[in-house]
Amino acid sequence: MDNAGSQSTVGSSYHTGKKTTHEPMNRPHSSFIVDGLGFKSIIDLLPCYLSIQDRSMHILFANQTFKYDFGEGIGNLCHKVYKGSPEKCETCPVQKTFDDKKVHISEERVRLSNGQMADMIVYSSPIEDSSGNVIAVIEMSTNITKVKEMQKELKNLGQSIAILSHDIKNILEGLQGGAYVVDEGLNDGNMELATRGWEIVKRNIDEITTVAQNILYSSKKRDLNYQKTSLNEVIVDVINLFQQKAKAMNIKLEYKTNTALPRIRLDPLSIRRMLENFIWNALEACKKDEGKQDHAVIVSADFHDRFHLKFEVEDNGVGMDEKTRASIFNEFYSTKGSEGTGLGLLVADRIIKEHGGRVEVFSNPGKGTIFRVIFRIN
Amino acid sequence: MEHLSKILIIDDNPDYLFTMATFLKRNGFETLTAEDGQKGIDILEKERPDLILLDVMMESTYSGLDVCKRVRVNPDLKDTPIIGISGMGEELGVRLEKWGDEDYFNVNEFFDKPVDKERLLSKIRDLLEEGLIKKGKAFRIAGKLYKKK
Numbered sequence: 001m002d003n004a005g006s007q008s009t010v011g012s013s014y015h016t017g018k019k020t021t022h023e024p025m026n027r028p029h030s031s032f033i034v035d036g037l038g039f040k041s042i043i044d045l046l047p048c049y050l051s052i053q054d055r056s057m058h059i060l061f062a063n064q065t066f067k068y069d070f071g072e073g074i075g076n077l078c079h080k081v082y083k084g085s086p087e088k089c090e091t092c093p094v095q096k097t098f099d100d101k102k103v104h105i106s107e108e109r110v111r112l113s114n115g116q117m118a119d120m121i122v123y124s125s126p127i128e129d130s131s132g133n134v135i136a137v138i139e140m141s142t143n144i145t146k147v148k149e150m151q152k153e154l155k156n157l158g159q160s161i162a163i164l165s166h167d168i169k170n171i172l173e174g175l176q177g178g179a180y181v182v183d184e185g186l187n188d189g190n191m192e193l194a195t196r197g198w199e200i201v202k203r204n205i206d207e208i209t210t211v212a213q214n215i216l217y218s219s220k221k222r223d224l225n226y227q228k229t230s231l232n233e234v235i236v237d238v239i240n241l242f243q244q245k246a247k248a249m250n251i252k253l254e255y256k257t258n259t260a261l262p263r264i265r266l267d268p269l270s271i272r273r274m275l276e277n278f279i280w281n282a283l284e285a286c287k288k289d290e291g292k293q294d295h296a297v298i299v300s301a302d303f304h305d306r307f308h309l310k311f312e313v314e315d316n317g318v319g320m321d322e323k324t325r326a327s328i329f330n331e332f333y334s335t336k337g338s339e340g341t342g343l344g345l346l347v348a349d350r351i352i353k354e355h356g357g358r359v360e361v362f363s364n365p366g367k368g369t370i371f372r373v374i375f376r377i378n
Numbered sequence: 379m380e381h382l383s384k385i386l387i388i389d390d391n392p393d394y395l396f397t398m399a400t401f402l403k404r405n406g407f408e409t410l411t412a413e414d415g416q417k418g419i420d421i422l423e424k425e426r427p428d429l430i431l432l433d434v435m436m437e438s439t440y441s442g443l444d445v446c447k448r449v450r451v452n453p454d455l456k457d458t459p460i461i462g463i464s465g466m467g468e469e470l471g472v473r474l475e476k477w478g479d480e481d482y483f484n485v486n487e488f489f490d491k492p493v494d495k496e497r498l499l500s501k502i503r504d505l506l507e508e509g510l511i512k513k514g515k516a517f518r519i520a521g522k523l524y525k526k527k
Binding site: 166167169170172173174176177178180181184193196197200203204287288290 | 390391392393394396397398400401404413465490491492493495
């Protein structure tokens with residue numbers, strides 16, 4: 001078996017993910033592997049990227065795994081090959097090793113030759129000449145994209161739980177407080193007080209219902225069930241659901257539709273969930289606003305331009321300042337609210353992204369807010 | 379003592395304001411309420427309450443921490459006991475600790491929602507008594523509080 005032959009056989013099995021099976025009776029002797037393949041081939045086949053750079057960051061050597069994912073590389077600048085950048089990487093471990101002769105580690109985000117981005121953990125160690133001068137640096141990188149993705153999912157999960165626990169604590173506080181007021185009213189035969197307490201209890205039951213629906217939505221990894229959907233019909237359905245609640249809160253809830261709108265491919269259940277969360281948020285914004293007597297929430301659907309349709313949910317509630325507006329879809333921010341809506345806007349944002357849509361937010365403190373969601377006509 | 383004590387409740391949740399005010403009134407305190415930090419500051423400068431019950435994480439122009447700061451930097455108000463309340467107990471606890479060096483963020487006591495009402499009541503009484511002693515309006519002998527006439 002010559003070097004080139006073994007190299008291509010094992011090399012292709014690595015890259016296609018097939019496992020090389022070994023016959024237990026025919027276990028190759030270690031000297032056979034080293035002598036047979038040769039160190040050069042072993043280095044070529046290492047399941048990590050290995051290269052050697054000179055002081056000017058030119059690649060002097062790259063193993064086969066490297067060439068497979070980054071192209072030939074030799075003779076080129078490493079930052080050019082890894083990141084397409086004319087500048088040296090800020091956290092370059094190779095440079096550090098040249099400077100202090102020590103091993104360095106860094107995490108880098110790079111672009112593979114197929115255009116995909118990947119996260120790498122990069123190690124560098126020095127090659128010294130007989131007088132101890134660093135003449136080149138060996139760089140070894142491993143693709144940790146999957147680990148990074150997992151880390152991100154765990155972080156999201158942790159944040160969702162933090163939001164939930166905050167929401168539930170607030171609702172519990174509301175339920176306990178409401179029940180206390182009911183008790184006191186009943187003890188005194190004061191029906192007015194008891195009624196007021198009962199309203200607080202009911203509001204908190206509504207809130208926990210919304211929270212539970214959002215938990216269900218965000219915990220299930222469900223496939224979207226695309227159907228030709230009429231935005232007008234979605235609006236009418238959802239408005240009917242909220243009409244009574246809005247009346248109880250003394251907020252006018254209106255809608256505007258446009259019969260000329262075409263049906264577009266959306267998952268109607270998700271879109272309803274999204275709209276419910278925006279309306280809930282708008283009603284809360286009105287409830288919090290002490291500055292005005294009359295409050296209204298207007299939900300509409302219309303053309304945005306020739307290629308897009310839009311939903312709008314407009315309220316004349318408390319509004320938001322620039323800082324708040326910029327951070328409402330941020331998971332940490334949502335935990336700051338005092339009402340059980342923390343997860344609602346996050347879920348809405350996720351639904352919009354899943355549908356390839358986008359959301360715009362216009363808001364004026366003290367005046368109100370417009371959420372505009374834009375979907376492409378497919 | 380309670381009949382003399384005015385408690386200001388600052389919280390942006392109107393239901394919470396109402397239930398807490400009902401609870402405190404029924405336990406003999408006089409209550410004032412404010413639904414945002416700005417109103418809270420106005421009331422406390424005018425009415426000089428004996429204790430403040432403060433939602434630390436309000437989303438108004440003046441957050442709970444701003445109110446705290448305004449109280450602590452005002453020589454006339456700085457000794458007013460503040461009980462901080464929030465639904466994000468542990469996370470906030472960490473932050474308060476971080477700000478520990480900056481005196482004006484200090485709350486006297488911190489409660490996580492849902493609030494244990496009996497413990498809250500006993501803490502309010504303790505802080506009010508300490509306040510009276512500090513102001514020279516009362517003294518304690520063998521654990522018993524005596525008010526000066």
